[in-house]
Amino acid sequence: EVQLVESGGGLVKPGGSLRLSCAASGFTFSNAWMTWVRQAPGKGLEWVGRIKTKTDGGTTDYAAPVKGRFTVSRDDSKSTLFLQMNSLKTEDTAVYYCASFLIGVWGQGTLVTVSS
Amino acid sequence: QTVVTQEPSLTVSPGGTVTLTCASSTGAVTSGYYPNWFQQKPGQAPRTLIYSTNNKHSWTPARFSGSLLGGKAALTLSGVQPEDEAEYYCLLSYGGAVVFGGGTKLTVL
Numbered sequence: 001e002v003q004l005v006e007s008g009g010g011l012v013k014p015g016g017s018l019r020l021s022c023a024a025s026g027f028t029f030s031n032a033w034m035t036w037v038r039q040a041p042g043k044g045l046e047w048v049g050r051i052k053t054k055t056d057g058g059t060t061d062y063a064a065p066v067k068g069r070f071t072v073s074r075d076d077s078k079s080t081l082f083l084q085m086n087s088l089k090t091e092d093t094a095v096y097y098c099a100s101f102l103i104g105v106w107g108q109g110t111l112v113t114v115s116s
Numbered sequence: 117q118t119v120v121t122q123e124p125s126l127t128v129s130p131g132g133t134v135t136l137t138c139a140s141s142t143g144a145v146t147s148g149y150y151p152n153w154f155q156q157k158p159g160q161a162p163r164t165l166i167y168s169t170n171n172k173h174s175w176t177p178a179r180f181s182g183s184l185l186g187g188k189a190a191l192t193l194s195g196v197q198p199e200d201e202a203e204y205y206c207l208l209s210y211g212g213a214v215v216f217g218g219g220t221k222l223t224v225l
Contacts, residue, residue: 035214037162037216044203044205044216044217044218044219045154045156045162045205045207045216045219046216047207047213047214047215047216050214061212061213061214063213063214064117097161097162099162099164101152101164101167101207102167104164104167104173104175105164106161106162106163106164107161108161109161
């Protein structure tokens with residue numbers, strides 16, 4: 001079964017850091033471009049960032065609101081995607097999803113709450 | 117800043133046909149923007165319906181189809197079912213960035 005499972009969400013104070021993980025199974029993770037998407041409470045979907053396969057250069061791209069604060073990385077040996085979030089702001093509060101658009105798989109999401 | 121625009125809401129009768137559209141502030145949408153369409157029901161994660169304009173996944177019901185229409189990406193539902201009531205999001209790729217539309221709330225009434 002093709003599956004993505006996120007973990008690492010929680011409550012963090014403004015200015016703090018958090019690292020999300022996304023464990024993949026059921027497909028060849030190393031062949032997939034992987035993406036992070038977030039959804040603030042009651043709002044629409046917002047693209048956060050993505051990482052290409054090593055074959056395609058392994059490069060990353062980010063949305064303007066998170067560029068310079070968030071880092072997407074991957075460990076193909078463990079079929080795991082990461083999102084390192086630094087200098088968190090209250091407006092980063094959201095459910096964070098990992099996804100592979102081409103394969104069509106999404107995780108169930110993990111909630112990140114930034115509040116003092 | 118690039119904006120992707122969808123109809124905020126649409127209503128359709130069961131068994132009817134409805135087309136949702138996805139426009140880019142940069143101009144006409146082409147296949148080079150790799151339009152994707154997603155369905156999200158309350159309390160659930162999104163589900164991918166269409167990728168690269170008109171390609172379906174194995175789980176995508178046959179009544180859903182993607183296309184380019186009048187300079188926009190389009191998602192057409194033919195023979196709408198009550199379970200199709202949901203929020204629908206499109207996505208366009210702009211080289212180094214990806215932008216979601218604001219979503220269309222589809223009501224089946």
